[in-house]
Amino acid sequence: MLRLLLTLSFVWSVFTLHAQPALSPEEWREDIRFLQRTVHDDYPFLFKKVTAEAFDAAVEELYAAVPDLEDHEVSVGIARLIALFGYGHTRLGLDAWNSGNTLGFQQMPYNLYAFSDGIYVQGAHRDYARAVGARVTHVAGTPVEAAIAAIRPVVPVENEQFLQAYGLGYLGNPAVLHAQGVTEERQETVTLTLVKDGRSFDVTFAPASYDGYPLEYGMLPDDGNWMNARDQSTTPLWLRHLDKVYFYEYLPNSKTVYVRQSQVEHDPTQMLPDFYEEVFAFVEDNDVERLVLDVRLNGGGNNYNNLPVVTGIIRTDKINRVGKLFVIIGRRTFSAAQNLVNELDNYTNAIFVGEPTSENVNFYGDNRAVELPKSQLQPRLSFAWWQDKPQWENADWLAPHLPADLSFADYRDNVDPAMKAILRYNGELTYLNPMARLTELFNLGKMDEVATEARQFVEDPNYRYYPFERTFARTGSNLLSQGQIEAAMFVLEMNAELFPDSAGAWDSLAEAHRKAGNEDKAVELYRRVIALDPDGATGKHAREMLAEMDAEE
Numbered sequence: 424m425l426r427l428l429l430t431l432s433f434v435w436s437v438f439t440l441h442a443q444p445a446l447s448p449e450e451w452r453e454d455i456r457f458l459q460r461t462v463h464d465d466y467p468f469l470f471k472k473v474t475a476e477a478f479d480a481a482v483e484e485l486y487a488a489v490p491d492l493e494d495h496e497v498s499v500g501i502a503r504l505i506a507l508f509g510y511g512h513t514r515l516g517l518d519a520w521n522s523g524n525t526l527g528f529q530q531m532p533y534n535l536y537a538f539s540d541g542i543y544v545q546g547a548h549r550d551y552a553r554a555v556g557a558r559v560t561h562v563a564g565t566p567v568e569a570a571i572a573a574i575r576p577v578v579p580v581e582n583e584q585f586l587q588a589y590g591l592g593y594l595g596n597p598a599v600l601h602a603q604g605v606t607e608e609r610q611e612t613v614t615l616t617l618v619k620d621g622r623s624f625d626v627t628f629a630p631a632s633y634d635g636y637p638l639e640y641g642m643l644p645d646d647g648n649w650m651n652a653r654d655q656s657t658t659p660l661w662l663r664h665l666d667k668v669y670f671y672e673y674l675p676n677s678k679t680v681y682v683r684q685s686q687v688e689h690d691p692t693q694m695l696p697d698f699y700e701e702v703f704a705f706v707e708d709n710d711v712e713r714l715v716l717d718v719r720l721n722g723g724g725n726n727y728n729n730l731p732v733v734t735g736i737i738r739t740d741k742i743n744r745v746g747k748l749f750v751i752i753g754r755r756t757f758s759a760a761q762n763l764v765n766e767l768d769n770y771t772n773a774i775f776v777g778e779p780t781s782e783n784v785n786f787y788g789d790n791r792a793v794e795l796p797k798s799q800l801q802p803r804l805s806f807a808w809w810q811d812k813p814q815w816e817n818a819d820w821l822a823p824h825l826p827a828d829l830s831f832a833d834y835r836d837n838v839d840p841a842m843k844a845i846l847r848y849n850g851e852l853t854y855l856n857p858m859a860r861l862t863e864l865f866n867l868g869k870m871d872e873v874a875t876e877a878r879q880f881v882e883d884p885n886y887r888y889y890p891f892e893r894t895f896a897r898t899g900s901n902l903l904s905q906g907q908i909e910a911a912m913f914v915l916e917m918n919a920e921l922f923p924d925s926a927g928a929w930d931s932l933a934e935a936h937r938k939a940g941n942e943d944k945a946v947e948l949y950r951r952v953i954a955l956d957p958d959g960a961t962g963k964h965a966r967e968m969l970a971e972m973d974a975e976e
Contacts, residue, residue, distance in 0.1 A: 499602035546643025556652035557617035687724030723758025765811035
């Protein structure tokens with residue numbers, strides 16, 4: 424039972440309803456108050472990314488608006504409330520294909536995918552074959568990027584990768600599109616404006632009325648009824664054997680063992696420890712120079728199952744070396760798979776390749792359903808904090824050392840940029856942990872080298888996903904709190920110079936000058952913050968600091 428309770432699995436099918444008539448405004452309001460009380464009484468620890476005050480303000484806004492809203496708008500509003508917590512396991516799913524959906528939510532029969540060069544129709548029902556492989560420019564007449572921004576508040580976004588992996592389905596949900604202002608009325612169809620072969624055209628989709636919506640790890644297959652944009656004459660390693668939880672293959676030309684694990688669960692045909700025992704035995708007994716573990720599709724499972732993977736790699740000295748062990752991560756690496764890559768980062772010499780993960784490094788997982796008494800909606804609220812790294816190493820995601828983004832042409836033509844990056848790797852990464860290098864130089868007092876190498880790291884495309892700005896700001900803040908004013912000023916000034924368009928970087932530097940007693944400089948910098956972020960939270964904070972300084976005079 425303990426293992427069951429601690430299993431980290433991401434389940435989208437949580438919009439469970441029972442048949443009921445439309446609710447009255449007072450019934451909806453009762454549900455909203457019930458949710459508010461439940462959060463405050465039983466889940467107050469979820470107030471990490473959003474304050475209780477901000478959550479309550481959003482509750483009151485929805486509560487007041489209820490009489491003017493249709494049922495689906497209130498449902499989407501409740502999903503927005505849950506999404507404020509910013510943890511993917513804490514959510515109210517509005518997926519139209521789930522059983523028990525009595526509010527009439529519908530799903531259009533297409534699947535959109537955010538490639539490095541745009542949003543494309545990755546797959547669709549064969550009735551809409553013309554749309555498959557086309558780039559999307561507008562959704563229901565709204566520019567696609569604006570439509571994504573509109574549906575974003577409904578998605579429990581941990582980071583932008585999570586939005587791309589798990590949120591774009593709402594661009595095919597007419598109820599969400601209407602509730603979020605993409606359409607003026609709730610529509611029965613959705614028109615996509617598309618570009619293909621240099622030509623722009625519209626395709627109008629009707630709701631899916633087919634048996635199931637056969638997404639496989641976020642993509643539609645090509646199975647006769649459904650079509651996808653990929654050339655079907657061959658299949659790249661990362662999309663082979665999707666009916667298996669894991670498989671491995673030896674690539675003799677590069678002396679590489681490739682393993683794809685798409686869940687942190689047991690395959691029905693072979694228990695996970697037995698599978699990895701076989702993999703590591705093969706590595707030891709054969710001419711193997713490289714191991715690739717691909718978890719880019721892995722959305723989680725039971726993180727107790729990570730043990731044989733991590734310990735097996737640690738024991739296999741032959742491949743637990745920099746340049747011998749590669750782990751492919753991506754936008755669907757989530758939940759127990761995030762725990763797995765955290766542990767590999769902590770205890771092995773893995774080089775991470777691909778895209779950032781969709782989970783925060785430390786996160787709230789494991790959720791419980793909370794049934795709202797009138798609508799019987801069942802939002803799921805997380806209760807378990809998972810911390811694989813110290814709090815000062817927490818980040819929005821685990822970033823790859825070797826970024827490898829997938830373009831539409833790559834997908835269409837079965838090219839895998841991640842494997843290409845691995846197979847051509849020749850030791851070009853001097854530092855897997857750039858901050859460790861900068862800290863070493865800092866502690867040696869080599870400040871000129873710190874500044875020079877910091878700029879080199881920030882400008883190096885291999886480190887484009889590394890959170891330099893946030894890390895420098897946190898380091899400066901820590902130094903400031905320790906009374907190391909001069910050191911803090913050096914770090915924060917460097918951060919502002921490296922990220923001159925960041926209001927946050929200048930705000931942190933202004934705070935440092937204020938604490939150092941340089942009030943004129945602090946005022947100058949706070950005004951710069953306001954100019955950079957006049958309507959945002961950082962600009963608001965700067966105005967508050969200026970008002971506070973005026974009051975002190």
